[in-house]
Amino acid sequence: MGNRKWRTAISCHIGRETYVRGYKLLDLVGRLSFAQAIYLVLKGELPDERESKMMEAMLVSVIEHSIAPPSVISARAIASGGNSLNVGVAGGILAFGSAHGGAIEDAMRFFQENVGKNVEEVVGQYLSQKKPIPGYGHRYYKDFDPRTKKLMELAKKLNFYGKYCEFAQRVEEEIYKQKGKRIVLNVDGAIGAIASEMGFDWRIGKGFFIIGRVPGLVAHVYEELTREKPFSKRLNEEEEVEYYGPEPRELPPNFKGI
Ligand SMILES: CC(C)(COP(=O)(O)OP(=O)(O)OC[C@H]1O[C@@H](n2cnc3c(N)ncnc32)[C@H](O)[C@@H]1OP(=O)(O)O)[C@@H](O)C(=O)NCCC(=O)NCCS
Incomplete structure (x- = not known):
């Protein structure tokens, strides 16, 4: 190992x-799908x-989820202040946190440390301790998260449904039993469990959401810049x-002022 x-x-x-990762970039172009190239760059193989x-399914499942989430509101508000596309998109990414988007990392850690x-x-x-369990609960989905259902079905079909998915x-079920309320396994939790099955470390978890959702943010900021008036996001x-x-x-x- 060198010392540079x-x-x-x-x-x-x-x-x-x-x-x-050892492969000529130009050999990948036209042969790998984007998700395959993402897998290669993240995992090394x-x-x-x-x-x-x-991988395709996980990334597509988070590509967009309406104008409502904090990241889209932030991205569009920043663009509406008269900023360029990259500033709006970066602002949207900054809004990802433990309650939105960032939960994949926390959920993966929770699964990997507790399975x-x-x-x-x-x-x-x-x-x-009234601590939220990462990967559970949703502002919009109260019975089940349809994205979780779809991803778990696919994980079963593709033989990725192992100890982490089962634990998740x-x-x-245990939250329902103890709380008497359904707090759904959300899409972040589902991706966290499946990514754990695939051998990804929890520290890369947020990356899945960032990579998957950036196309949605780009579309929103572009729409804001081209279809809406600047400053239109001022509150009434x-x-x-x-x-x-x-x-x-x-x-x-x-009062003693200056
Ligand atoms: C997403 C989230 C902010 C939604 O919260 P919310 O809209 O307040 O959820 P609800 O109103 O349905 O909460 C109902 C009850 O379940 C509890 N609850 C919600 N999510 C919970 C969780 N993950 N773990 C434990 N309890 C939870 C709430 O504290 C509340 O309890 P109470 O009735 O005793 O006051 C919240 O579920 C959360 O922080 N989840 C963990 C982070 C996460 O996975 N985020 C990704 C979302 S896609």
């Missing part, structure tokens, strides 16, 4: 040729047929905002 300051095992140039299909443990105890600990679904304070601060008041006469 910058090190990478991802890609390099040899002469004028680019190599990605080419996916087989099953891995390719699963094999007693489900009743694991769930009990989270619920008693047992946790969902009378209809959309509830002010609950102090009533208008005078500065105290004895």
